[in-house]
Amino acid sequence: KQEVTQIPAALSVPEGENLVLNCSFTDSAIYNLQWFRQDPGKGLTSLLLIQSSQREQTSGRLNASLDKSSGRSTLYIAASQPGDSATYLCAAGPGGAQKLVFGQGTRLTINP
């Protein structure tokens, strides 16, 4: 059974810092890995999707990497801004019907 873990559960950093969020998964037979952002009281917004054949994806200040052999993915946020404050969730997709398995999320706070 796939299990996805995100550490730390919460992170607080000053504005302007570069930071890394971590995601680990137990079953390397994933089809893709997705990173989402969730604002308080809101739904999820997709940030990046990495297919199993890819090593990383970039969108603006965000870069997500995938290492299937070690069961890890990281989300790198460059030059953090207060607007980046949110909960970030990673989810492993086992293929087929894309039944995503989610981590519990990292609550990120960027302090002005």
Added chain:
Amino acid sequence: NAGVTQTPKFRILKIGQSMTLQCTQDMNHNYMYWYRQDPGMGLKLIYYSVGAGITDKGEVPNGYNVSRSTTEDFPLRLELAAPSQTSVYFCASSYFIRSESGGASETQYFGPGTRLLVL
């Protein structure tokens, strides 16, 4: 496009009551999903559908039922509400393309959620 819409936004139920959570998508996605999110936790899959008329159980299906009569709609039914079903419910959809290698899917799009309180 409105994307994925959910109604209601918030509901309070008494133990034993029934209700249907509505979900509609206008992106012509073939795959749809229902998740629940408990406080401080990630999302867990309740049911999913790969197309009209086809549904299957996810990780936590007990106490719920679904149907998919059209591509657009995927309602979630709670028959006998219990306090353990207090949660936030999210509907999602995606487009899955089956290829020779097994398939390629686009990202899942989520609705804004329905907050349910069972007392």
